[in-house]
Amino acid sequence: MRPKKRFHHGDLREALIAATRELLIEHGPDGFTLADACRRAGVTTAAPYKHFRDKQQILEEIVARGFEELAAANAKAVAEGGPGTIAGITAMGISYLEFAVGQPAVFRLMFGHKSEIRKVEQVDESGKQCLKHVIDEVATYSRKHGHTADAEAIALRLWTFVHGASSLELNGDYQRVARGLDVRRMIADVTPMLLGVTSEKRAPSRGRKR
Amino acid sequence: MRPKKRFHHGDLREALIAATRELLIEHGPDGFTLADACRRAGVTTAAPYKHFRDKQQILEEIVARGFEELAAANAKAVAEGGPGTIAGITAMGISYLEFAVGQPAVFRLMFGHKSEIRKVEQVDESGKQCLKHVIDEVATYSRKHGHTADAEAIALRLWTFVHGASSLELNGDYQRVARGLDVRRMIADVTPMLLGVTSEKRAPSRGRKR
DNA sequence: TAACTTAAGTAAGAGCGACTAACTTGGCAA
DNA sequence: TTGCCAAGTTAGTCGCTCTTACTTAAGTTA
Secondary structure, eight states: OOOOSOSSSSOHHHHHHHHHHHHHHHHHHHHOOHHHHHHHHTSOTTGGGGTOSSHHHHHHHHHHHHHHHHHHHHHHHHHHHOTTSHHHHHHHHHHHHHHHHHSHHHHHHHTSSOHHHHHSHHHHHHHHHHHHHHHHHHHHHHHHTTOOSOHHHHHHHHHHHHHHHHHHHHTTHHHHHSTTOOHHHHHHHHHHHHTTOOSOOOOOOOOOOO | OOOOSOSSSSOHHHHHHHHHHHHHHHHHHHHOOHHHHHHHHTSOTTGGGGTOSSHHHHHHHHHHHHHHHHHHHHHHHHHHHOTTSHHHHHHHHHHHHHHHHHSHHHHHHHTSSOHHHHHSHHHHHHHHHHHHHHHHHHHHHHHHHTOOSOHHHHHHHHHHHHHHHHHHHHTTHHHHHSTTBOHHHHHHHHHHHHTTOOOSSOOOOOOBOO
């Protein structure tokens, strides 16, 4: 796929991506410097420019992979939770949340202010794929239950809610104003509501209480 | 309140804040440089340090004012929409969205990755106040309708949804995957759902316009 | 009104990060 | 063996943040 096991360093391209991910975790999406990543990879600050156009292109690569990971995690969650069921759709939402919490810096880059990043073809496509998954699940669910509701509209609502929950959890805003909130439980509670289910046994929340 | 109409410049403190706001609008939360703000204010790059500890403190000031504006806008919206009614609570959500869209860079700073900013006392307090408003309105609504639901839990759900909608709209994510989505309409549709109103004669709008 | 005090500015520069240009190294193919 | 050229290095530019030491001018006091 990409140049591998090359001359001097071995695979500086991957080494820089790995170092950058580490630094993103340690210092957030802004604290990261290319120079720091170079130090970690053991090369001079000019070396990256043989592999990347500029600093941003490293981030683009990480974001693209992030979308792939997110899509994969969601697919896995829905498969385990039960495709086309409330439990499955809920699991998908919780998977989204867990991705955000597990890789906050990457999530912020994926949905952050650097809109240039998402203009990259590959990134854009993976992003769309994530939503398409949700739409498909909702459509399956609706079909099974004879609902006439617009699957896309419902999927957008679910995405919106789960994205909001992920952002607020990640930024520590819940911590500040509603300490002890069980976000996974909240998603499990709200998912049926947004699917238009008025009273049904809730999908059991996997989230532990604090 | 603050030093005013002083010696040389007049009021460099306010001039720098104004310049910074302009630059945030023009270049986003990252594109902004202190040096640029200085050029606009017509002073050297060392001058700001007589008024601010560092670059970040200017942003803190802007964020603090942002929370105040947001709270005021929400209060106004709910007052006009009807306190303790679905219409009022919906108006509040739409007001939140409009703030985000109207001042994207400020909104991003307010809910962005720079968590240090929100540690500032004043900022923290204004932020909490915003949510308290929502809780109060939901509580009033519930009381009026004899609901027993937990007002705080419902308020958190509403906040979560509206925040998600604002973030995704602002980042252009809806544009990308659901062109033409009417976000205000979506908020208006979902608010009653999250308030626990069972949809009866609500037309299942596809939520699109234009 | 002259001298004093001090807030608010300037000039100069240290330090660092992004990026560039020109040079060097070493694996590989002919 | 030679020569190519990918992938490094060295050295340097530029712009940004922030500091230090100096200067300017507003208001105060004698």
